[in-house]
Amino acid sequence: MTVGIVGAGQLGRMLALAGYPLGLDFLFLDPADQPPAAQLAPVLKSAFNNSTALASLAARCEVVTIDWENVSVAALRELGRETRISPPPAAIAAAQDRVSEKRLFEKLRIPTTRWRAVSSRRQFDAAVRDIGLPGIVKTRRMGYDGKGQALLRSAGDVERAWAELGQVPLLYEELVPFDMEVSVIGVRGRTGECRVYPLNHNLHSGGILRLTRAPCGNARLNRLARQQVLAVMQRLRYVGVLTIEFFVCKGRLVANEMAPRVHNSGHWTIEGAVTSQFENHLRAILGLPLGETGARGYSAMINLIGTMPERSGLLRHPGVHLHDYAKEPRPGRKLGHVTVVEQDSARCERRARQLMAELAPEIHIP
């Protein structure tokens, strides 16, 4: 049974690593020369929106999924009804556009930031007036890892932000004075069966995830996040793993955005949960029973960004699990991650801080 994956990055690579023990095969589609998944499975080298290449991928696979949400939904839809695509293209489309994402949250009464759509300079000025300062302007599409965003602290920043981003449709929203950032990962199978992982506590710097600790939050916060991800999955008739990122403000969840795929904040589930997010995504899209999503202890996951630390130095730490994505180093690029799992939360916290001090000393952990 072959799974087709559009995008052969580290998420695709970890999907394949989770799928081989289940007896699955993989075929990827990606325009890059040596993408991370190429070490594991064949890759059709093609642009993401090439209809002929997508059709050839679909013809050779049981099901088609994605490892990057900015794929061409129009090209996926051209594959026709006989191709199983999971998650459904409509869900991918909803998550590609920050405005449709916000509208979906509002329709489901999921609290989100105050926002305005902006497609002209006049609308931008009106949005800044209505929502106020400070705020963040973001491109509606194609934003990831903090790219396509500008922070506005004073009226003087409007001109600069417009010159930087004004060529494409935008969204302006309030800057949320959050106490912490969390994310919830849910999975829904073909029969409507759902499971939800415990909350992840995420620390970003410059828009890039640096550290995740899980499980986190009290029972009430976990229950709220669970209800919200279930509501989104049900509304979208979702199949696969879905992630929602939140700000936590004075004990309230404020939804920031969602991702129609396995997520960086869920990498800890490989070693730290009964079933990893990657395995559960595959189970869901293939119509198999979903696995338990409980945590096996307390996990900390640290992203390796820009340069890869020396392997033997990392592996000297007891219990460290290293994931090297086989990528060329480049500033700001996610090259790998490490995870530690402990049975005691205080010990996990200590180890997370020690590893961060070694691997990312420039990051302040509150």
Ligand code: AMP
């Ligand atoms: P995003 O691409 O929307 O996930 O933004 C990346 C990161 O930028 C978030 O995880 C936050 O750390 C920060 N950020 C984005 N939007 C806001 C906001 N409205 N208020 C405060 N921080 C934000």
